Amino acid sequence: MSGMGDMTIKDIARLCGVGVSTVSRAMNNHPDISQETKDKIMRVIEEHNYIPNNSARNLKRTESNTIALLMKGIDNPFFQGMFHIFEEMLNKSNFNFILQKVNFDEDEISVAIELQKEKKLKGIIFLGGMIREDVKVFELLNVPYVLCTVGQFGSGTAGQMNFVAIDDVKESFKLVDYLCSLGHQKIALITSSKQERGVGSLRYEGYRQALLKNGIPFDESLVYYMKSGIAGFSPENGYAVTKELLESGREFTAVFAVSDMLAFGVSKALLESGRRIPGDCSVAGFDGLELTQFYHPSITTIHQPREEMAKAAVQMLLELIGGNECKRAQIFEATLQIQESTGAAPVT
């Protein structure tokens, strides 16, 4: 509890018999210092475990080479594989990379401004979360930024922002259209509650459009919403909802859950009830998590090119930082990943 972590640059200077600026020069690899004094100083620093105070540094510094990743939903498994991409790319470009989590009840813009002032950021990547009603507030940021898989675009605001995303409506359509092509007519949907504007409602829309295109009447009684007492987009939730679906006695030959995690729970509930997948009922998820391949049966899903999206986000940000205007919006094509969980609708 004591320690001597309260050393300052002055202490080091005194210990070395030099001025503080010389110590600073040594630490920051300035050229105008003799190798001899530098060595001596570094040795003393080492011996005394001196670590400079970042608050003071950041305060004084006029700029840094730090890029921040602001992440809403730190425990979203969809984001897992993206970390190391951000990290590797930014390190390769000689940027520091800091991760800042944003709570769901927090305003990411405020967090961004605060952090940008504190760390003199060079750029910001927003990951997850939702776009705000008023796009204007983004103008308060005075560093380049990119939105990566941030929800709810399209309502005219899209053109004004730099972002990387997929077209949720279209991809959802693609998946449901595929289910229809297998002969499914009664496709249950599990999505987020109606009020929430987010991927849930977009994928819902794709579902509706696919039914329409295939001439299948929309049946609201086949639309199920995640339960609010349970974590959203979780296998627990998918399981609970599917139990309810099964108990309702409604007929269905396929279930589309708007996330892979949900789909795991859906599958378990179906298999437990004695149904075979896809023999009796097909199941499909959304996101393309690696884990879908290891479920048994492996689960058909829409695979978002996460790595490429992460790369594109970094790339876009670096170009913006470099002063190059670049494509402002980048919509990625996701791929229908057909696996074992979907098959022809059972004949009745």
Next chain:
Amino acid sequence: MSGMGDMTIKDIARLCGVGVSTVSRAMNNHPDISQETKDKIMRVIEEHNYIPNNSARNLKRTESNTIALLMKGIDNPFFQGMFHIFEEMLNKSNFNFILQKVNFDEDEISVAIELQKEKKLKGIIFLGGMIREDVKVFELLNVPYVLCTVGQFGSGTAGQMNFVAIDDVKESFKLVDYLCSLGHQKIALITSSKQERGVGSLRYEGYRQALLKNGIPFDESLVYYMKSGIAGFSPENGYAVTKELLESGREFTAVFAVSDMLAFGVSKALLESGRRIPGDCSVAGFDGLELTQFYHPSITTIHQPREEMAKAAVQMLLELIGGNECKRAQIFEATLQIQESTGAAPVT
């Protein structure tokens, strides 16, 4: 890109026609200020979207009420469910909570000291990672800290540290002993490479002890190590290793993978090969991820009481901060969670 995020407290003071200290008082809810001036100031702050600079604040501040969670392995699914526990408990206790990721090649102690100086931390929780050879370096920290599920204890150092963990050897023993009780004699093990000192080697040790106790000769050819080209403790790795195991033609009636994620891959490889689980082969994992319940078959595992461990870590830290010495080491009991993937060894 312009924005006016470069406002300072002086600007606000000037705009309001007051001194900077008055602005400071308004922002920090000091009592010695008239409601009238306070309102005016807050309005101006609001209007101009002024956000104070944290570096300056931290620099000046002599203490904060911030607790940091230093996390090694940010994408470890085992840690997912622990976040909100930390968050809720710390917020309830009126502490700020910041998350700091630590890279695998970074020294968590250095990161801790740096952060502690920068933010004037009140306490630190280390999550994941390994204890360093020299416990001495911890003395450089001058704030209370707790280690939570940090690997490799027992070698005499344990008594000196505040930590929360499980006894990996014992729990692993428990699981393998259970497999033996089902009649399994040829139990394959999938663990981390021999050099790595971590949970892998501890659980390996438990495996050996259980075989010994049950009078089963240890067969090194049944011990498999994760492949180094693939992410560790991942389903991909479990899958690849199991493929190799299958191709080797060796006989086995059960597989113990030292993490649940591995076990998913193991199961998939077995099922794909036409084997039934647990009819032809039992499978067991380790950690107790919720997802094990939703696999089909659900996977027998050792369930670590993650929530309770997180709570205990916070509790311990709060007591240390409060000045109360408390139990220095808290080893939690994990539970053998028997699910569908394990059954009697097949008769030959």
Next chain:
DNA sequence: TTGTAGGCGTTATCAA
């Protein structure tokens, strides 16, 4: 109740 001034630990500018 309010304003002035000094200092938190750095870095950068300027002389020496």
Next chain:
DNA sequence: TTGATAACGCCTACAA
């Protein structure tokens, strides 16, 4: 090649 010294933006005695 070095060493004083003035900022950086904020908080907090202290004085008014």
